Amino acid sequence: MVSEARIDPHVHCRDWEESYKATIKKVYELAKSQGVSAIFDMPNTKPPITTREIAAKRLRTAEMQGVSRGYYLYVAATSSLEQLEEAVRTVEEEPRAVGLKMYTSEMRGLEVERLEDQLKVYRALAELGYRGVIAVHCEKTSLFRPELWSPEKPSTWCLARPPEAEVESVMDQISCVKKSGFRGTLYVVHVSCPRTVELISKARNDGVRIVCGVTPHHLMLTTRDMETRGGLLLKSNPPLREPEDAHGLLEKVSRGMVDFIETDHAPHALSEKLNPPYLSGIQSLERYSELISWLLENGVSEKLIDEMTSKNISRVFGVETT
Template identity: 40%
Template sequence: MIDPHVHLRDWKEKEKETLAHGLAVALSCGIDEVFDMPNTQPTLTERNTVLKRLKDAEQCGIGVHYHLYAGLTSSPEQIGAMVSLVQELFPRVVGLKMFASHSTGNMGLVQEKEQALVYRTLSDCGYEGVVALHCEKESLLHPELYNTTDFSSHSLARPVCAEVKSVSDQLRIAQEEGFKGHLHFCHLSSIEALHEIEKARSQGVRVSCAVTPHHALLSSDDAKDRSLYAKMNPPLRSETERSALFAALLGGRIDWIESDHAPHTLHDKEAGASGIPGFSGILLLVKELLEQGATAPLLQKLLGRRVQEVFHLPCREIFIPAYDDLESLSTKSADEYPWDSYRNLRLR
């Protein structure tokens, strides 16, 4: 299986996870290919850091195909350098990532003029590869609504409308600036955002989207249980949103599943850090999809085939663990981390 959205930490965050540990846990779940995100410490926004990351991952000696996204800033020179790096090192550097809002790592380009500059520069460089996007419109966030004693309030602080408007903005600005590449919208948390993407797709825009296990299996009600530490960006949503996204997965409307695997220490979670370990959730989501009638071709698409198509990767076989093994493999993976946001789901 392919997991095209992970945060494997290491370096200045090695107390949260090392590359070797993350890759080993992924492989134990049947995930043998990952795309690492650039909001590491230090960030993957310049050549030498990217090269070091690739070397460090290779030296782990674990049988997982490792790729990474290069991060984008608001500097035209930096953007051009990252385009050149993708052209030189693809598929090890598989694409570019822009945070259209602040999240873990504070790499957000939150002003429309910054976002327009990115697309304009990419157009001028002739870049037609993938740009992955974290979409939450900063001006529509309400941090004052976040209650530190109730993680479910995170959904009030970062509401659905912020995601939907940001998705709409990126589609519009990219078109206005003549961007000819492929837009990938990460970790959708709302069916309304999917409607925006489907409308663009019907108009010929090169676009894809993904859903995480936590947004498909958990709701904001789960986040009320503080022991689950179920806080992430974008947040868990209502049961209505959750069930609609799950139905969209079953209906083949989503391009792929991505874990957004993002481990922290318990100390950091108590302090409000966003992100959860996600490899175990992929297996639980596969189990639930199978129980709800998902076909083998659909699961093949969601767990790697569509990723191969969009990124023009070699068409390797996608192996999915047997149904009878999914629960035990998921539990084993969860035991590798200091908490399990899916714990209550296992007990239902």
């Protein structure tokens, strides 16, 4: 069987004020070396992609680096109604802007933390007639337990941002979609535990347009891998989970309950990960082809892999990459 053109719908190319971490060109070349022909870049850049003008500037930056085909981006969705309207029009009019992205937890001022503000966003999108994708980072900050985090024991990050925070936030998003009359697609990014996938599946059966993706690190790595000091390199949001969660996620993948493979490739300087501020993010695009082999070894069919890495993504986003 010939593999479809693979797409990674969640990467962070950095660049601009953070080009010391990575550039669009560097991430795109890594993607190609891993067999991925298109990447969707997230908008929490410095400065963030919140307007039409910044989105256009970002696309020009990519072109100047020789990356045009295969590069797409998201526009941030904040709780400002004016910003949301501009973001929606940008996604509707710019073919390389594939969707909106909303952060429910702290993200450089882009976050929409309060449930009432999240509902406001979905209502505004419904009123604007938005039919596209909104990718959402789901973690409910009121359930965080920051007092449990100790850099001396990196695996405590997994206690500080527990699975409940993700599960509850996904429940919030589903209820917002139902209440608001939002007509687009809710994309729950990087699900980290099987309960989340079950919730999403149930919502889909109830008629909600919802999809989800899983990362190589939440499938192949667990809290156990963070038990040494080098574990700081594996600090991510959401955090790695217990082995039974990772195993449960693989089982959901095998049953075709997960729509996308996404890497959430998030490069930082080594010093920022190993020293304060101990930034979160894993360079998981480096594991992409390893993940494909691992999935095959673990009994996931080639057909399912093609769907999760290509067909489902091009269908949901309406992006043609071949």
